[in-house]
Amino acid sequence: MQxxxxxxxxxxxxxxLDQEALINLVIQLDFKYQQLAExxxxxxxxxxxxxxxxxxxxxxxxxxxxPSTNSGSxxxxxxxxxxxxxxxxxxxxxxxxxxxxxxxxxPPPPDPALLPCPCCGVARVPTRxxxxxxxxxxxxxxxxxxxxxxxxxxxxxxxCSEELVIKTPEIVENGTASPGLLAHIAVSRDCDxxxxxxxxxxxxxxxxxxxxxxLSDFYSQTARxxxxxxxxxxxxxxxxxxxxxxxxxxxVIDRSKSRNMKLGRIWGYLGDETHPVTLFDxxxxxxxxxxxxxxxxxxxxxxxDCFSGNLAICAAIDTVLVACNAHARRYFIKSLPNNKLxxxxxxxxxxxxxEIERTAKELGLSPENTQLxxxxxxxxxxxEFHRWLQQEQLAAQPKSAYGKAIFYCLNNxxxxxxxxxxxxxxxxxxHCEREMKYIAMGRKAWLFFGSDEGGKNHAIILxxxxxxxxxxxxxxxxxxxxxxRLSENPNENLEDLLPYNWNPRYLTGAPAEITQxxxxxxxx
Numbered sequence: 001m002q003x004x005x006x007x008x009x010x011x012x013x014x015x016x017l018d019q020e021a022l023i024n025l026v027i028q029l030d031f032k033y034q035q036l037a038e039x040x041x042x043x044x045x046x047x048x049x050x051x052x053x054x055x056x057x058x059x060x061x062x063x064x065x066x067p068s069t070n071s072g073s074x075x076x077x078x079x080x081x082x083x084x085x086x087x088x089x090x091x092x093x094x095x096x097x098x099x100x101x102x103x104x105x106x107p108p109p110p111d112p113a114l115l116p117c118p119c120c121g122v123a124r125v126p127t128r129x130x131x132x133x134x135x136x137x138x139x140x141x142x143x144x145x146x147x148x149x150x151x152x153x154x155x156x157x158x159x160c161s162e163e164l165v166i167k168t169p170e171i172v173e174n175g176t177a178s179p180g181l182l183a184h185i186a187v188s189r190d191c192d193x194x195x196x197x198x199x200x201x202x203x204x205x206x207x208x209x210x211x212x213x214x215l216s217d218f219y220s221q222t223a224r225x226x227x228x229x230x231x232x233x234x235x236x237x238x239x240x241x242x243x244x245x246x247x248x249x250x251x252v253i254d255r256s257k258s259r260n261m262k263l264g265r266i267w268g269y270l271g272d273e274t275h276p277v278t279l280f281d282x283x284x285x286x287x288x289x290x291x292x293x294x295x296x297x298x299x300x301x302x303x304x305d306c307f308s309g310n311l312a313i314c315a316a317i318d319t320v321l322v323a324c325n326a327h328a329r330r331y332f333i334k335s336l337p338n339n340k341l342x343x344x345x346x347x348x349x350x351x352x353x354x355e356i357e358r359t360a361k362e363l364g365l366s367p368e369n370t371q372l373x374x375x376x377x378x379x380x381x382x383x384e385f386h387r388w389l390q391q392e393q394l395a396a397q398p399k400s401a402y403g404k405a406i407f408y409c410l411n412n413x414x415x416x417x418x419x420x421x422x423x424x425x426x427x428x429x430x431h432c433e434r435e436m437k438y439i440a441m442g443r444k445a446w447l448f449f450g451s452d453e454g455g456k457n458h459a460i461i462l463x464x465x466x467x468x469x470x471x472x473x474x475x476x477x478x479x480x481x482x483x484x485r486l487s488e489n490p491n492e493n494l495e496d497l498l499p500y501n502w503n504p505r506y507l508t509g510a511p512a513e514i515t516q517x518x519x520x521x522x523x524x
Contacts (some may be wrong), residue, residue: 033054034338035399045334103137143208146178172221179487182222183479185215190462191475195446211236216450222479223457225486230460232494233277233467238298240271241424242322244432245304247286251448251454256301261448264455266439267291270432272300272424276500278435278466282455288312301422303429306412323415324429325350331405339402342392346405349385351380357427367423374420382417435466464499473499481505 003289106129106195115123153164171179188194194202196215203210237243266279267290283290288309295302295313303322304310314321329350336343356377359372389406396403409416419425439462448457464482468475481504482497495501 004193005264006276035397097134102134140185141202141206143203143206169484171483171487172227175221177218177221179483180476180478182218182225182483183476185218186222186461186479187465187476189219189446190442190458191465191469193442193445198445204281208233216454219461220453220457222483225483226460226464226479228486228490229482229494229497230279233256233279233463233498234294236275236498237269237271237277237279238295240298241276241301242301242303242422242426243295243298244270244426244429245291245310246432246436247307248431248436248443249286250439250443250455252284252452253448253450264449264452266288266436266455266459267294268432268435268439269294270435274468275465277498278470279463280439280459280466282452283458284455292316301418301425303426305429306408306415318436320418321415321423322418323412325353325416325419326403326430326433328409328412328416328430331401331408335401335405338400340345342396342402343405345388346385346409349388350382352381353427365423370423371421372423374423378420383421386413438462438466467499472498473502477504478502 037380048453117124148168150168150169151166152168154160171177171182177185185196185199188199189196196212196219199215200210200212232377237405245268247265250266252262252264253260262284265283265286267283269279269281271277271279281294281309282291295317299317299319301319301322302310302314302317304324305327306321306323310321329347332343332346332350336347356373360373364372378409389409393403393406393410398407399403419427449470451457464479465475467473468478482502485492485497496503
C-alpha cells in the first residue's frame with residue numbers, strides 16, 4: 001500500500017515538472033549514478049585489483065605526447081613496448097655459486113663380486129676421484145650453551161687474601177640470552193616478519209622451550225640496548241638537507257577502548273645521501289605533535305604527502321613542503337577508466353617529467369647539473385601543464401575522481417614543483433614509501449602491538465635493520481656485534497657503530513669445531 005502511494009506521488013511530481021526541469025533532474029541523477037559507480041570501481045580496484053601504476057602512452061590526441069612516440073627511429077622491440085605488446089625477454093644464466101665450505105661425500109664400496117679385473121682377475125683398488133656434482137645442503141639452527149666464567153687473579157708469593165676477579169661482560173646480569181640470540185629474534189620478527197609465537201614453535205623443534213612472553217622480554221632488552229644508538233642516529237638525521245617522511249597505521253591493544261584496540265602510528269624518516277640513516281618513530285595517534293617533537297632542531301626541507309601535520313612542521317621551521325608527484329599522479333591513474341583523454345594528458349605530462357629524472361640519473365649528473373637540466377626541460381612542461389589544469393578545472397565535475405585529481409594538483413602546485421629548485425630534491429617520495437611496505441608486510445603476520453611500549457621497541461629495532469638494508473649490511477651479524485660491544489662498553493663511540501661506518505670486531509657464528517670443514521679438492 002505504501003509503495004503504491006509512493007509511486008503515485010512520484011508520478012504527480014514528475015507531471016508538474018516542465019521539460020527543462022525534468023532534463024536537469026535526469027542529468028543530476030545520471031551524474032550521481034556515475035559518481036557512485038566510480039567510487040565502487042575505485043573501492044573494488046583498491047581491494048582486489050592490481051596495484052601497478054604503469055601507464056603506456058600512445059601519443060594519440062594527447063596535448064603532452066611522449067617524445068619517443070612521435071619519433072620514427074624506434075626499433076621493433078621499443079615500438080612493441082610502447083604499444084603494450086609483450087616481447088620475448090632474454091634468458092638468464094645461473095647465479096654464481098657463493099663461497100661456502102665443502103663437505104666430501106663418497107659412494108659406498110661396491111659389491112666384492114664386481115672388484116676382480118675382467119682381464120687378469122686381480123682385485124681393483126681406488127686410484128682417483130672425480131667431482132661428480134656440488135649441491136646445496138642446510139643444517140637447521142643449532143642451540144648451544146655459552147658458559148661464562150670469571151677469571152680470578154691472586155698472588156703466588158704471599159698469602160694476601162685480596163684477589164682480582166675479572167667477569168665476562170653480560171648484557172643482562174644472569175641473563176639467559178646471548179647477543180646472537182637477541183639479534184636472531186629481532187631479525188626474524190622485523191626483517192623476516194616471523195611473529196613470536198611462530199619463532200617459539202621453530203625453537204621448540206630444535207629442543208629449546210622459549211615461550212612467546214620470554215621472546216617478547218628478549219626483544220624489549222634488545223630495544224633498550226639499541227636506544228642510545230637510535231638517539232644518536234636521530235641527531236645525524238636532523239643534519240640532513242632534506243628528510244623524506246611517511247606514516248602508516250598499526251593496531252595496538254588498549255583495554256580502555258570498547259574493542260580493546262586502538263590505532264597507533266609508525267612514522268618513517270629517511271635522511272639524505274650525506275646522512276644516510278633510516279629511522280622510525282611510534283606515536284599513539286596521527287597528531288602533528290609526534291613528528292614535530294621527533295624533528296625538533298631540523299632546519300632543512302621536508303618531503304612527503306600534503307598531510308596537515310607536515311604543513312604545520314614546515315610552517316614551524318619556515319620552509320616549503322616538497323610534495324610527492326607520485327601521489328598526484330596516482331589520482332589520475334584512478335580516474336583513467338572514466339576519462340581516458342583528460343587523465344591520459346596528465347599522465348603523459350608526468351611521464352615526460354619522470355623521463356627527465358631518469359635521464360639525469362643514468363648520466364650521473366651532480367645536483368647542480370640536475371637542477372640546471374630541470375630548469376631547461378622540466379619547467380616549460382610544468383608551466384604548460386599548470387595552464388592546462390586551470391582550463392580543465394572549469395569543465396571537470398568537482399566530486400568526480402578526475403575533478404579531485406585536478407584540484408589536488410592545483411591546490412598543492414607550489415609544493416609539487418618545489419623539487420625543480422634544488423637538484424638534491426627528489427621528484428617523489430617513493431623511496432620512503434618503499435620502506436613503509438616492510439611494516440605493512442610485517443603487520444599481516446604479527447597483526448598488532450601489545451602496548452605503546454611495544455610500538456616504541458619496534459621502531460628502535462626496525463630503524464637499525466632498515467639502515468642495514470639501505471647499505472647492504474647483513475643485519476644479524478651487525479646486531480650481534482653491536483649488542484656485544486654496547487654491553488661491554490656503554491661509552492662506545494656510537495658513530496663507529498652506525499651501519500655505514502661499522503667494522504665488525506667480533507666473529508659472529510658458532511665455534512670453529514662446529515662449522516669448520518675442509519674444502520673439496522677439485523682434481524680428477
